[in-house]
Amino acid sequence: MNKITFLDKYELISSTDDFKGVFDKTLEKECKFCGKKVSDGVTFNNIPHVLPQLLGKNNYTSNEECDDCNKMFGSFETDLANYISPYQTLIGQKTKNKVPNFQSRKQERQKSTTIVYKNGNPNINFNSNLCDFQYDYKNSLLNIKLRKKKFIPINVFKSLVKIGLSLCPKAELQDFKKTIKWLSKDDSKENIVYDIPLYLFRTRFSKKNRKIHLLFCIKEKLKILDIDMTLNYV
Numbered sequence: 001m002n003k004i005t006f007l008d009k010y011e012l013i014s015s016t017d018d019f020k021g022v023f024d025k026t027l028e029k030e031c032k033f034c035g036k037k038v039s040d041g042v043t044f045n046n047i048p049h050v051l052p053q054l055l056g057k058n059n060y061t062s063n064e065e066c067d068d069c070n071k072m073f074g075s076f077e078t079d080l081a082n083y084i085s086p087y088q089t090l091i092g093q094k095t096k097n098k099v100p101n102f103q104s105r106k107q108e109r110q111k112s113t114t115i116v117y118k119n120g121n122p123n124i125n126f127n128s129n130l131c132d133f134q135y136d137y138k139n140s141l142l143n144i145k146l147r148k149k150k151f152i153p154i155n156v157f158k159s160l161v162k163i164g165l166s167l168c169p170k171a172e173l174q175d176f177k178k179t180i181k182w183l184s185k186d187d188s189k190e191n192i193v194y195d196i197p198l199y200l201f202r203t204r205f206s207k208k209n210r211k212i213h214l215l216f217c218i219k220e221k222l223k224i225l226d227i228d229m230t231l232n233y234v
């Protein structure tokens, strides 16, 4: 029986390796998102990062993102930062320069619970917020409530989608015109929550892999021949 592998079904179309230090301010540019050039009135002075530096310092840059689009995408990253910040502190994941300190949301005249990453360990100070933690003696587990700063979930999602589109070669973006339009649409007003689980980053930033920045963009191949549909992920 022929088994197909992951790469029989999907093909690699780009990776962060293709963007290593490519920003060149002397090039004549066209924005891959809005399609505008300098002659259309946009500028290309900022250095856009394919992978936001809040996920770690990196040099994966682009020549295909105008300053207007860069500014708009940057606004989503504030929500992404608020969403992931306690996890970054807990595992010691640096943003551009350092591991961020975490301060929980607080009521008036109340002190925050803080987490500071020091000497390879997160140091947690609950102050008077004793309800923020419970110790499960039976299973030796410490359960901590992380009261994150306010964030807009749809913007967190948008910032992740934008990373995918940034990695995507220009020719492929023909199929994502609606997605690009949706990115610039303000559909976030009534959609604010505080705490939702973070499975993605818990997986991505395991202790073993947290310094690796490599991302891949893959797409499904158009046709597969007769096959046993068991996929062996590689």
Ligand SMILES: [Zn+2]
Pocket: 031, 032, 033, 034, 035, 036, 042, 065, 066, 067, 068, 069, 070
């Ligand atoms: Zn643009």
